[in-house]
Amino acid sequence: MSSAHATSTYVPKSRLAKWFESRLPLVGLVHSSFVAFPVPRNLNYFWTFGAILIAFLGIQIITGVWLAMHYDPSAGNAFESVEHIMRDVNYGWLLRYAHANGASMFFVAVYAHIFRNLYYGSYKAPREVLYLLGVIIYLLMMATAFLGYTLPWGQMSFWGATVITNILAAIPVVGDTIQSLLWGGYSVGNPTINRFFSLHFLLPWMIAGVVVLHVWALHVTGQNNPAGIPIKSSKDAVPFTPYATIKDVFAVVVFMILFAWFIFYQPNYLGHADNYVPANPSVTPAHIVPEWYFLPFYAILRAVPDKLGGVILMFGAVLILAFAPWLDTSRVRSCNYRPVYRVFFWVFLVNAIILGWLGAKPPEGGYVLASRICTIYYFAHFLIVMPLVGLFETPDRLPGSILETVTGPGKQVSGSGMPAGAAAEPAKRA
Known part of the structure; x- marks a missing residue:
């Protein structure tokens, strides 16, 4: 946040504001973080x-x-x-x-x-x-x-x-x-x-x-x-x-x-x-049954016949999210430019929704079998799909700049409304 504050354009007007800002630059911190802070112009909802x-x-x-x-x-x-x-x-x-x-x-x-x-x-x-x-x-x-x-x-x-x-x-x-x-x-x-x-x-x-x-x-x-x-x-x-x-x-x-x-x-x-x-x-x-937002993990818990194994997989389903930065081997961030992995992502999303639906069903018959299949795919997505697809996938061409994603290739805009120095620091960090 200190680097963002360094790009602040806030200037206190009154003597009281200048006195306070010199001792506790709170207004300048808020201004640099939530007013002047540069954000990519192509952000969506x-x-x-x-x-x-x-x-x-x-x-x-x-x-x-x-x-x-x-x-x-x-x-x-x-x-x-x-x-x-x-x-x-x-x-x-x-x-x-x-x-x-x-x-x-x-x-x-x-x-x-x-x-x-x-x-x-x-x-x-x-x-x-x-x-x-x-x-x-x-x-x-x-x-x-x-x-x-x-x-x-x-x-x-x-x-x-x-x-x-x-x-x-x-x-x-x-x-x-x-x-x-x-x-x-x-x-x-x-x-x-x-x-x-x-x-x-x-x-x-x-x-x-x-x-x-x-x-x-x-x-x-x-x-x-x-x-x-x-x-x-x-x-x-x-x-x-x-x-x-x-x-x-x-x-x-x-x-x-x-x-x-x-x-x-x-x-x-x-x-x-x-x-x-x-x-x-x-x-x-x-x-x-638990609340709806716990149902996918409840389905994973019940999919394993062993009590301890179910507990391990249930907590593991949450904790494995923390390892995504190191399991994903692709040099490209966005799925918009990863045609193969994009398909696997949507399969993973549907799989998670199905797990939620199964968590609300009785733990019997075909529901248990389906829960086991979905649980296997859930972990396979992180442990197999992420590492391997990143190694072998050929991504699409990335745009030359964020501006190009908004205006199209070769087009320009007259101005950004963003001071040149304000955008320089995030560019270096990214």
Whole structure:
């Protein structure tokens, strides 16, 4: 971020602003990072999901803090306190539905963000650390979402907590210790929900901290773009504000309309009816399923007959994402110029969707067989397809510059609106 600040054109006007800026250059830092910062002029709307994710992180934290004021994290009162929020607290129903559906919207945006990264090769050098921070955010999100799903203490919440904590016990050496720490006793009960509530409240602040590092890393390396080529001149870039800002705001508004539709018209569509029944340790639901955003990994877990093997593959399916920068051997970033790998990418995307569908089905018959086939392909994509296709594929010709991808070959523009020096630093880094 320091290099971005060096290109700032912010000049304080008043004596007070000059005094403050000389002691804490906060306004200049914001200006250089979110106003004058050069971004590639060919960015499309897939690059707006970062702004969407930051908006929804804010929504989740604000609604979560407000709900925590009325929630009782005890096995005897948790379910009733949620009903109290829904029925008796002013606009409690709105806060609860916004928080519950906000988690789903968060994951819609993060999956679009992840697949955009995989398609355009945004994980490649020099953005490995930026990408790894994104994987850490994803892991923290999954932990936060699971803990939050258990807090209403309905049937699906209770049995979901029971199933997952029992699965963790299969981890060699430390599994039983982890399970005991989470349970706080000999089974899922009152100490468990206290622990889950505390962790669920803590983790979003950790996510916010890693997001700051993520944005910092982004401003050090500069943004990737659909062509996957670096900024080479001032004509390849435009200032972040207003060009990227307006696009981000528009995308956030559109996403908020979808979010509002779920809140006001289909608030329980993405949930499970059994969670409106109080937790009963004596009655097991006919079919225990997690939230939709966990279903692909749940399908992988159930595809393996061995309990420990299922746990390894389930966690491995997430962790293998972190190795993409080193498994992909191609020198070309964007799938737009990789005709062979592009086909495999779309197969991988369809395969992931099918895994999600299978995760919602009973673990029997053809569903289990299909889950095993899809699980094999999931790992083969990273361990076989990525390394081999990168070695043998002949990519298409890359454009000579980012400007060429916008105007076409041989055409020029009169000006970029970007000071020449402002674009020089990201060009060197990329």
